[in-house]
Amino acid sequence: MAEDLIEDDFDSNSPSSTNSSTGSVVGTLQHAPFQKLVPPLNFCPVEDQLYRSGQPSPINFPFLADLNLTAVTWLEMEDPPEVFRSFCRSNGIHMYHLGLENTTDIETDEHDTIIDGTPSHRSSKGTSNPWDQLPESSIVRALEIIADKRNYPLLVCGGMGRHRTGTVIGCLRRVQRWNLASVSEEYRRFAGSRKRVLIELHIEAFDTSSLDIDPSAAPPFLLN
Numbered sequence: 001m002a003e004d005l006i007e008d009d010f011d012s013n014s015p016s017s018t019n020s021s022t023g024s025v026v027g028t029l030q031h032a033p034f035q036k037l038v039p040p041l042n043f044c045p046v047e048d049q050l051y052r053s054g055q056p057s058p059i060n061f062p063f064l065a066d067l068n069l070t071a072v073t074w075l076e077m078e079d080p081p082e083v084f085r086s087f088c089r090s091n092g093i094h095m096y097h098l099g100l101e102n103t104t105d106i107e108t109d110e111h112d113t114i115i116d117g118t119p120s121h122r123s124s125k126g127t128s129n130p131w132d133q134l135p136e137s138s139i140v141r142a143l144e145i146i147a148d149k150r151n152y153p154l155l156v157c158g159g160m161g162r163h164r165t166g167t168v169i170g171c172l173r174r175v176q177r178w179n180l181a182s183v184s185e186e187y188r189r190f191a192g193s194r195k196r197v198l199i200e201l202h203i204e205a206f207d208t209s210s211l212d213i214d215p216s217a218a219p220p221f222l223l224n
Helices: 058-065 082-090 136-146 163-175 180-194 197-205
Strands: 044-047 050-053 071-074 094-097 154-157
Touching: 050 163, 058 082, 071 136, 082 094, 094 136, 136 154, 136 163, 154 163, 163 180, 163 197, 180 197
Parallel strands: 050 154, 071 094, 071 154
Antiparallel strands: 044 050
16 A cells, blocks of 8 residues: 555655545655565575575575575586675675586685685586586585585575576485476476486486485485
8 A cells, every 4th residue: 555655765745645534645656665576597495495596697686685595506517607606705605616526625715605614615627518417426415515404595506597406406306205207397397398308317317325314414304
């Protein structure tokens, strides 16, 4: 209702009238009273406080800030855009870079966020190309991060949020003992016409025993 809007939303110099039923003054609305929140491409909740998406852009930052994220896993080979890294730094969000083989701890600069004394994870250099599937070591590391509730709220993201993100979430569903038909349906829902059979086979072949879950640190949805 117009009478419920705060006074600052109106132009004091504009014509106004009185609502005969309530007696309140109604002015001319000059700007939107609320900030517009735009989610990233292919954004979707996965589980409680666990989210997936494509690469966020600045228009998505107010939306992400509202999630109060603790950590982000970046699944692309390339470094995340500096504007996204700056957003994470300024909001105290820990970023893991898991796009290549042999993910290792690296020394962070003075602005990087550190959790429990552990530097951000970043992939070592390699000869892979962006069309390669996500390496097994990166999948396991991503699932280890997901399996630690200290990282929550957590965003798994990269690229268009289709294939690499879909691989990690698909392998998570395998760990949750989803049937393969449901796992494939979820992957295809985000990949659309660009679905890749090799990724579905990769998810199907994933060895769920490679993930060691600590019950004392795991989120509730992994303990069911």
